[in-house]
Amino acid sequence: MGFEAILQILIQGLNMGLIYALAALGISLIWNATGLFNFAQGDLLTVGGYVMLSTFAHWALPYPFAFLFTVAGMGLAGYLLSQGYFYPMFSQGLHPDVIVIGTIALTVLVQNGILLLWGPHAQRFTTPLGDSPVHVGHVIVMPYYLWNIAVVVVLVALLQVFFKKSILGIAMRAVAQRPVTASLMGVRTDRLVALTFLLATGLAAVGGILIAPVIPLVPEMGGLVALKAFAAVLIGGLGSSAGALVGGAIVGVAEVVFATLVVSTYKDVFIFAILIAFLLVRPRGIFSAEISEKV
Amino acid sequence: MSLLAITQLTKRFGGIVAVSQVDLNVESGEICGLIGPNGSGKTTLVNVVTGIYKPTAGGVTFEGRPIHGRTPHEICVLGIGRTFQNIRLLLSLSVFDNVRLGGHIHTRSRLWDVLFQSGRFRRDEKEVADRINEVLDFTGLRPYRDELTRNLPYGRRKVVEIARALMAQPKLLLLDEPAAGLNSSEKGNLMTLLSRVRDRGISILLIEHEMAMVEALSNRVFVLNYGKKISQGSFAEIQRDAAVVEAYLGTGGAHA
Amino acid sequence: MSKLAYLKRIGLAPGILLVLALVPFTGLPAYQFYVLERGLQNVLVVLSLVILLGYTGQLSLGQAGLVAVGAYTYGIVCVNYGLSPWLGLLLAPLASGLVGLLLGFPSFKLKGPFLVVNTLAFSEIVRILILNNERVTGGPFGLNRIPTIVSGRPLYYFMLVVVFLAAVATLRLSRSHIGLALKAIREDEVAAEAMGVHVRNYKLLAFVISSVLAGVSGVFFANMAGYLNPDSFTVNESSTYLLMVVLGGMDSVAGGILSSLAVTSLPEALRFMARSRMLVYSLILLLVLRYTNVLNLANLKRIMRRRRPAPHAATAEQDEVNP
Numbered sequence: 001m002g003f004e005a006i007l008q009i010l011i012q013g014l015n016m017g018l019i020y021a022l023a024a025l026g027i028s029l030i031w032n033a034t035g036l037f038n039f040a041q042g043d044l045l046t047v048g049g050y051v052m053l054s055t056f057a058h059w060a061l062p063y064p065f066a067f068l069f070t071v072a073g074m075g076l077a078g079y080l081l082s083q084g085y086f087y088p089m090f091s092q093g094l095h096p097d098v099i100v101i102g103t104i105a106l107t108v109l110v111q112n113g114i115l116l117l118w119g120p121h122a123q124r125f126t127t128p129l130g131d132s133p134v135h136v137g138h139v140i141v142m143p144y145y146l147w148n149i150a151v152v153v154v155l156v157a158l159l160q161v162f163f164k165k166s167i168l169g170i171a172m173r174a175v176a177q178r179p180v181t182a183s184l185m186g187v188r189t190d191r192l193v194a195l196t197f198l199l200a201t202g203l204a205a206v207g208g209i210l211i212a213p214v215i216p217l218v219p220e221m222g223g224l225v226a227l228k229a230f231a232a233v234l235i236g237g238l239g240s241s242a243g244a245l246v247g248g249a250i251v252g253v254a255e256v257v258f259a260t261l262v263v264s265t266y267k268d269v270f271i272f273a274i275l276i277a278f279l280l281v282r283p284r285g286i287f288s289a290e291i292s293e294k295v
Numbered sequence: 296m297s298l299l300a301i302t303q304l305t306k307r308f309g310g311i312v313a314v315s316q317v318d319l320n321v322e323s324g325e326i327c328g329l330i331g332p333n334g335s336g337k338t339t340l341v342n343v344v345t346g347i348y349k350p351t352a353g354g355v356t357f358e359g360r361p362i363h364g365r366t367p368h369e370i371c372v373l374g375i376g377r378t379f380q381n382i383r384l385l386l387s388l389s390v391f392d393n394v395r396l397g398g399h400i401h402t403r404s405r406l407w408d409v410l411f412q413s414g415r416f417r418r419d420e421k422e423v424a425d426r427i428n429e430v431l432d433f434t435g436l437r438p439y440r441d442e443l444t445r446n447l448p449y450g451r452r453k454v455v456e457i458a459r460a461l462m463a464q465p466k467l468l469l470l471d472e473p474a475a476g477l478n479s480s481e482k483g484n485l486m487t488l489l490s491r492v493r494d495r496g497i498s499i500l501l502i503e504h505e506m507a508m509v510e511a512l513s514n515r516v517f518v519l520n521y522g523k524k525i526s527q528g529s530f531a532e533i534q535r536d537a538a539v540v541e542a543y544l545g546t547g548g549a550h551a
Numbered sequence: 552m553s554k555l556a557y558l559k560r561i562g563l564a565p566g567i568l569l570v571l572a573l574v575p576f577t578g579l580p581a582y583q584f585y586v587l588e589r590g591l592q593n594v595l596v597v598l599s600l601v602i603l604l605g606y607t608g609q610l611s612l613g614q615a616g617l618v619a620v621g622a623y624t625y626g627i628v629c630v631n632y633g634l635s636p637w638l639g640l641l642l643a644p645l646a647s648g649l650v651g652l653l654l655g656f657p658s659f660k661l662k663g664p665f666l667v668v669n670t671l672a673f674s675e676i677v678r679i680l681i682l683n684n685e686r687v688t689g690g691p692f693g694l695n696r697i698p699t700i701v702s703g704r705p706l707y708y709f710m711l712v713v714v715f716l717a718a719v720a721t722l723r724l725s726r727s728h729i730g731l732a733l734k735a736i737r738e739d740e741v742a743a744e745a746m747g748v749h750v751r752n753y754k755l756l757a758f759v760i761s762s763v764l765a766g767v768s769g770v771f772f773a774n775m776a777g778y779l780n781p782d783s784f785t786v787n788e789s790s791t792y793l794l795m796v797v798l799g800g801m802d803s804v805a806g807g808i809l810s811s812l813a814v815t816s817l818p819e820a821l822r823f824m825a826r827s828r829m830l831v832y833s834l835i836l837l838l839v840l841r842y843t844n845v846l847n848l849a850n851l852k853r854i855m856r857r858r859r860p861a862p863h864a865a866t867a868e869q870d871e872v873n874p
C-alpha cells in the first residue's frame with residue numbers, strides 16, 4: 001500500500017478520531033472528578049453542533065464569534081446541569097446506578113429537544129475554509145481536516161497548561177483525587193464539579209462544531225457518536241487524557257481502515273469487536289486507569 | 296496433619312511486600328491468636344487463605360490438601376469460613392436473610408425446583424429455616440431475626456457476621472478483629488460465644504488487638520510485624536518476647 | 552398463614568394483573584388499548600431487568616438487542632421457513648438465551664461503565680448484523696407479514712397469562728436462595744463469593760434468565776406489530792427499559808409492571824401537547840428519576856405501614872435506631 005494511501009487514511013482517520021477524542025476527554029474529566037460515566041456526552045456533542053448551526057449558519061454570526069458563543073453557552077449549560085441536577089444527586093447519596101441512568105435519561109431529553117428545535121432532517125454547515133478539496137499529490141485533503149486537527153491539538157495543549165499551572169486546574173485535580181480532603185481545605189466541591197461539567201460540555205461543543213462539516217447533523221447522531229467515543233475512552237484508558245487522545249485516534253483510524261479495506265457496512269462491528277476484546281483482556285485500557293478494591 | 300498449614304507464604308502487591316515468608320498452622324479443635332500492629336499483614340494473610348488473593352510464593356494446605364490459588368467459593372465449600380474487619384453484611388436485608396446466605400453452599404434446590412416450588416424445594420426451605428433458627432439461638436440473635444441489618448447496632452452486626460459464617464458449617468473460622476468496636480459486655484459475650492464455637496469442634500484463627508481476649512481464648516499465638524512472623528507460642532511466651540515488645544512499643548526500653 | 556400475611560406475600564402484582572384482565576370490558580378505545588398492550592409487552596423486558604439489575608446489580612444497555620433476537624428468530628422461523636408460530640415461540644427465547652449467555656461471558660468480569668458499554672456494544676452488533684443481512688432479515692426494509700400465534704383479544708390474554716407467570720417466577724426467584732445469592736452479588740460481590748456463592752455462574756444465570764424473558768417479549772412485539780425493523784431495537788429502547796426499571800424501584804416486580812405501563816402510556820397521555828410532547832415526556836422522566844429516592848413504591852409501602860402500630864422493639868437501644 002502506497003505511502004500516500006496510508007497518509008490519506010491517517011488524515012481522514014485522525015479527523016474523526018480527534019473528535020471522538022474530545023468526547024472521550026470530556027468523559028474522562030467527569031469520571032475523574034465524580035466517578036460518574038457520562039453517557040450523554042455524545043448527545044451533548046450533537047447539541048453543540050446544532051447550536052453552531054443556528055448561530056453560524058442561520059444567524060450568520062462570524063465563525064469565531066459563533067464558535068465562542070456556542071462553546072460558552074454549552075459550558076454554561078453544563079455548569080447548570082451539574083449544579084441543578086447531578087451534584088444534588090451525588091450529595092443525596094443516590095445509588096450510583098441511578099445517577100448513571102440519569103445521564104442516560106439526559107440522552108433521551110437531548111434527542112427530543114433537538115428534534116423539536118431543529119427538526120428531523122439532516123443539516124450541515126462547513127467552515128469558512130470551504131469544501132474544496134486540496135490535492136497534495138494523490139492525497140485528498142478537505143480543508144476542515146486540518147482545521148479539526150489543529151483545533152484539537154491547541155485545545156489539548158491549553159488544557160494541559162490549565163491543569164498543571166493554574167490554581168483552578170490544580171484545585172480540580174485535587175478534587176478528583178481526594179474529594180474529602182479538598183472540601184476540608186475549604187474547596188467548594190460542588191463548584192469544582194460544576195466546572196468540570198462546564199469543561200466537559202465545552203469540549204463536547206467543540207466536538208460538535210468540528211463534526212458538522214464531516215458528518216451532517218441528525219438528531220440521532222448522539223447515539224452513533226457515543227459508542228465510538230466510549231470505545232475511544234475505554235481503549236485509551238478511562239481517566240487518562242493521553243488515553244482519550246490515543247483511543248480516539250485508534251478508533252478514528254480503524255474506522256477508515258475497516259471502511260476502505262474491509263466491508264464498509266460492518267466497519268462498526270469490527271470497532272466494537274476491538275472494544276469488547278479490550279474489555280475482555282485489558283479493561284484498564286492502554287494508559288491504565290486505576291481500578292482497585294480494598295478488602 | 297494440621298488442619299490449616301501455611302508454609303513460607305509471601306504476598307506482594309507491586310513493590311509492597313504485605314506478607315513475607317510466614318509459617319503458621321492451626322490444629323483441629325484449637326483457637327490460635329494472630330496479633331501484630333496495624334498493617335502487619337494479618338488481614339492480607341486471611342485474604343490469601345480464603346482465596347481473595349493468590350500467593351506470590353509459598354503455599355496453604357487445608358486438611359492436607361493445597362488450597363492456594365483456589366477461588367473463595369471453593370474454599371468456603373471446603374470448610375473455611377470468615378468474618379471481615381469492616382463488616383460486609385447485606386445491610387438492606389434482614390438478619391434472617393443475611394444468616395441464610397451463609398447456608399448457601401448447603402442448598403440442594405436447583406432453578407427448576409425454585410420456579411415450580413417442588414417438594415425438594417419445600418423440604419430445603421424448611422431445613423434451612425430450622426438451621427437458621429438453630430444458629431440464631433446459638434448466637435443469641437433470635438429476637439432480631441426479622442430486623443433489617445441496617446437498623447442493628449455495630450456490636451450486634453458483628454455477631455450476625457459470625458452467625459452467617461457458622462451457617463456454612465465450617466471446620467475452620469477465620470475471624471478478623473471481631474471485638475473491634477465492642478463495649479465490655481459485648482466483648483464478654485463474644486468470648487463466651489467463641490469458646491462455645493470451639494467446643495463445637497470448630498477451630499478458630501483469631502485476629503485481634505484485644506489482648507485480654509487473645510490471652511483468654513488462644514491455645515497458641517502468632518505475632519506478625521511488617522509482614523513477617525516475629526514470634527509464636529503461648530500468650531505468656533510471646534508476651535515476654537523482646538521482639539514482640541519492640542514491635543508494639545518500639546525500642547526505648549519500655550516493657551510490656 | 553393469615554389472610555393479611557398471604558396478601559402481603561403475593562404482593563401487588565397479581566392485583567394489578569387482575570385489573571388489567573378486566574380492561575377489555577371497559578370499552579377502552581382501540582388505539583389506547585394498543586398502547587396498553589405495548590406496555591404489557593414491555594413488562595417482560597422490565598422484569599428481565601428487575602432480575603439482571605434489581606437483583607444482581609448488572610446494569611445493561613443491551614436488552615433491546617436481546618428483544619430483537621427473540622423477535623427476529625420468531626419472524627425468521629415463521630416467514631422464511633414457514634414453520635408454526637408456536638415453534639417460533641419456543642425457539643425465540645432459546646436463541647435470545649443463547650445470545651444472553653454469550654453476552655454474559657465478557658460481562659461477568661466487568662463492572663460499572665465497562666459493563667454498560669459492553670452490553671451496548673453487543674446490542675449494536677446485533678442490530679447492525681440484522682440491518683445488513685437483507686436476505687435473512689429483510690435488512691432496512693424489515694421483515695413483513697409475520698403470522699401471529701393468536702390475534703386480537705386472545706393475544707392480549709395470552710400475553711397477560713405469560714406476564715403473570717413471569718411475575719410469579721420472578722417473585723419465587725427473589726425469595727429463594729438463588730435470589731438471595733444474586734442480591735448478595737449486587738451488594739457485595741466479594742462477601743458473596745466468600746460465603747460460597749459461585750459469582751460467575753450466578754451472573755451468567757442472571758444474564759440467561761433475563762435474556763430469555765427479553766426474547767419472549769420480542770415474540771410478542773412481532774405478534775403485535777406484524778412486521779419487524781431494526782430501528783425498533785436501538786439504544787433508545789434499551790435506555791427506556793432502564794428508565795422503566797429504575798422508576799419502578801429497581802427490584803420491585805409490582806413497581807416494574809406499573810412503571811412499564813406508565814412510561815409506555817405517558818407519550819399518549821401527553822398527546823395534547825402536540826410537538827413538545829416527547830420533550831415533556833423526557834423531562835418528566837428526568838425529574839422523577841431525580842427524586843426517585845422520595846417517590847417510589849417502597850416509600851409508598853412505608854407510608855402505608857406507618858398506619859399500623861410499630862413492632863415491639865427488642866431493646867431500648869433499638870428504639871433509638873428505629874425512628
